[in-house]
Amino acid sequence: MSWQNLVQALVLVAMLVVAVPLLGRYIAAVYGARDDGTAPGDRLFGPVEAGIYRIARVDPKRDQRWSVYATALMAFSLVSLLALYTLQRLQGVLALNPTDRASVQPLRAFNTAVSFVTNTNWQWYSGEVSMSHLTQMLGLAVQNFVSAGAGMAVVVAVIRGITRTGSLNLGNFWVDLTRGVVRILIPLSLVFAVVLITQGVVQNFDGHTVATTIDASTGVTEQLIPGGPQASQQAIKLLGTNGGGFYNANSAHPFENPNGFTNMMEIFALLLIPFAFTVAFGRLVKDRRQARLLIGVMAGILIVFSGFTMLAEQNGNPGLSALGVDQSISTEQSGGNLEGKEIRFGAAGCGLFAGATTGTSTGAVNCMHDSFTPLGGLAPMLHMMFGEISPGGVGVGLMGLLVLALLTVFVAGLMVGRTPEFLGKKIQASEMKLVTLYILAMPFALLPFAAASVLIDSANTFQPGPHGLSEVLYNYASTANNNGSAFAYQGTGTQWYTVTQGLSMLMARFFTIIPALAIGGSLAAKPRVPETSGTLPTHTPLFAMLLVGVVVVVAGLTFFPALALGPILEHLSL
């Protein structure tokens, strides 16, 4: 890596160190950290929210049990799913369709609807070829906001499970959803979109601008340059850890991510809210040491994976080195493995983005992950298989790490001779049942589909050999973690993939959220056990190591055989 790469990474860290605590404090206050019941921005946002509650006929004071909370979320997701599906099916005859896009086929519309409702943003399609501006704005962008808001609501409910005692209720889903969107996502997106526009990210309602090429000898005389309300969608794509690009090339496209500055800002945007949620957690449970530990674990894993990918990509392809090709950094070239990369970001800039996007379940990309070296590709793949907890998607990432912390506490707690406790709540059979269900969800959303895909001839649309297995594994790892990025060689619009990946995304989203809410409900009812020196301390470096160990071992043991035949074999074959 060059010193510029290092400086870029350090500036990013510095920006996060400043912004994360500030935003975290704000988020905590939005979700009720203040004792007097007020929240920041009551005067500005209060009336807006009150209007929404009136229209939706929601009583904001009514608390919900976990099951009611979960039902509300499921109902909301179902309605969103149907609305987005219908919109795609009808886009051909609806307004704001300057490029005359046809309606989307049923299975593909299903896949995309699931993808955006589950905050995955897996895209079988090219935005500029398949979607009308109306679908992008009213369908995809809206889901970018509300699916992120729903994920944030869920972790807030789980946190209430920890903070409340002897209670059956976890809060009100509609209030949490509305507040998250109105007070956090919309204001931040507004600011970020303006920043992006200043850097040249497009924001218009144009169809194609036709440009005449200078050199007609290539056989191409005119070029279609796509327009669209892009900056507004780009902002929430990153802030809400969604990742669905307006254009097919996603954040590699110059209209989405024009330069090195926007690249850094985009990485900053996708890490901001997930990390800030951990700070908010510390304030809500009134244990900032615990929050610091979780941030440390998240950041540690993120740095290792990002750094690994950056190094692997910067080192380039050993096959080319053997042929005497110069892949080093110099004033002449950015060096490294440059297949599928934008020169303006370089190999390391791609590696950093890849680490951040797979750690946050965002799935936006600024280069072709499929073109990574085997090890460079292994890192983001394994990063997703860790369960998207470093720092994970908005809200749900923290939720995942908390569930894994419960698992760690259970094993470690037994080792110190007490019924395990986390933040004063006993972890017993009912919680372990739910933790186990949670942990089973991701492997079940990944491995059976991947295994079936390599056996079914009609699904065989990937490259031969171990790299093909990597593609299949990566893509299902992406859907099974609601990430959305892809090893994109694989043809994904087929019947098999639209259906199985749709199922995989649904399983990944709801088979984790429902057990997590149930855990919250179970914890809320429990009394708080006072902390003594016999209590397992969960804020020490030792516990952090143990938590990382559990994450590594659970993922490693589940996926090692498959990875051995995919990226590891590919690397060893180089």
Add this chain to the structure above:
Amino acid sequence: MTTPISTSAIAIGPITSGTIDPQRPPKVRLRASGTTSIFDPKIIRSASLDALRKLNPAVMAKNPVMLIVELGSVVTTLLFIRDFGDSNAQTNAFSGLIAAFLWFTVLFANFAEAMAEGRGKAQAAALRQTRADTVAKVRTADGSIEERPSSSLDIGDLCVVVAGEVIPGDGDIVEGIALVDESAITGESAPVIRESGGDRSAVTGGTRVLSDEIVVRITARPGETFLDRMIALVEGSQRQKTPNEIALSILLSGLTIIFVLAVMTLQPFAIYSGAEQPILVLIALLVCLIPTTIGGLLSAIGIAGMDRLVQRNVLAMSGRAVEAAGDVTTLLLDKTGTITFGSRQAAEFIPVTNTTATEVAESALASSLADETPEGRSIVELAVRDFGHAVTDDPGSVMVPFTAQTRMSGMDLTNGRLVRKGAADSIRQFVIAEGGQVPLELGPIVDQVSREGATPLVVIDLQPGASWRVMGVVRLKDTVKPGMRERFDELRAMGIRTVMITGDNPFTAAAIAAEAGVDDFLAEATPEHKMALIRREQAGGNLVAMTGDGTNDAPALAQADVGVAMNTGTQAAKEAGNMVDLDSNPTKLIEIVAVGKQLLMTRGSLTTFSIANDVAKYFAIIPAMFSGVLPELESLNVMRLDSPRSAILSAVIFNALIIIGLVPLALKGVKFRAEAASSVLRRNLLMYGLGGVVVPFAAIKIIDVIVSTLGVS
């Protein structure tokens, strides 16, 4: 516990008389003697047979992890038989050995459980002899005696038991008083007094009356007596999984499901990669990955935990109570008998204006020469030790005993000298009535002594011809048992708060509490106060443990999370608590907590070890599975194992042997030290986490060297 004739793990006491009395039950002690171990050859023999019996799938179904191993064993055996004719000797040896060691894995797990049950079963068998049918003499309504077998007794029957007979069932004495030999239950050879009325009226069926005649009203139906419950408990026949054990089983099942998924989906990936695997190898991989070590030892750990309590002569009514003991955060300890010796000891002789300490000592000594109470003896001891006074033999002297009227005691010596000691106010009244002088400073001295938590005794002396003279004050102090402060420090380190319960006034209580080093105390405690304290602690999220014996302790015993009833206590107390201490030693509460913690620690440590082992197993098996077709993966063979077959076989052998290797640890429990949770975690993590990663690498390599040297694969 001495002189057992060790025929098995049970110590059978010596039979004192020359002839064997069929009425006299064999003396059985729960506590094993020092010479018998859990690894008694007899237990090992019967456990080996039990291990085979437990192969019954209906029994195995209780343990899903091991059920999968058994299924794997059956399938590999069938595959071995099917392919036997078509394969070469090498292949047959490999398949045969894999199948055999999978069976061993199951058998070793069963053996561990059977070993854990072994000692309890032997104890239960010995207790059953005690229960052998006796003849009950039931007094009928008209007063006549009807002889009936004890098995046909009913609640409310009145049974007459005379010296030399065995009490036919549990009950309360309604008439008479008797010496009862309860060694059959408690192992304690000294007989105890049982009498009608009060807290000592309960008798247990199977114990033997040594003197007098009593009438017992039966309170438990045959089959539901204390002895019956005891047999069921030590045998573990009614053992239910404890809450933490259930939670852990769920996690282990979850891990097993993940590994089944990982192995099942590996075959498609392998087929895609052109390296389809034999079913036998996939089963071997699966068995190595699923947590067989902890799965195989889990129930043994639970049974052994209960057994460790039984070895301490404590009967836990449920495993749940044992686990709760590990979670206890507040320990209520009675002052008298638990923290202190319960007898007051002379600590100091305090003179008044016109006397000296040595004069006080001399008078006090003289007043206590014939005093056989612990207080009196301690006065003599202190006067002799600290002041060099001699105990003189005065055969003509007369002892004046303590009475409720005078509230003083003393001696009338031959030379006419009279000495008395007693409570301050009664002495004061007596001296004034006799026309003597009470020095002004006596009042403040007495008050000061009381305030410090001690008891003042005033000593007065009457020389012939003189008037009564107040000599001074003896400070009597309840003595804290040695080592209590250290134990409380240990408890504090483990995060357990101790609260001393006493009927003393707050001054006395505070002084003793400070000396003993307890965290808090409850003075002038009544059963209601105790109950309120427990409720308050529990409302704050604490788990409370206490001991008790009286009927008025019963509600508190029931309310406490861990209530240990003394065996000497009333039936009501025993019913209310969830443990009974047969030794009636309240200090044992501390040991019970340790046993509870150790039980959980053993489970957690072996779970960590079991999962950590999988890392090495992967590095043994994955390269072995694929390096034939995909030679690049040979570089994952970091242990440089000899051949694919020897690698797989070594992992399977290790997986089986580690279970048997860990049986002693499972039965004895991991090393327990009273430390803060953080240091316990650090040590256990290093030992069982890191150890769990490293040990199998070394062990599999060694097994591989042996296997490849023997050329079996």
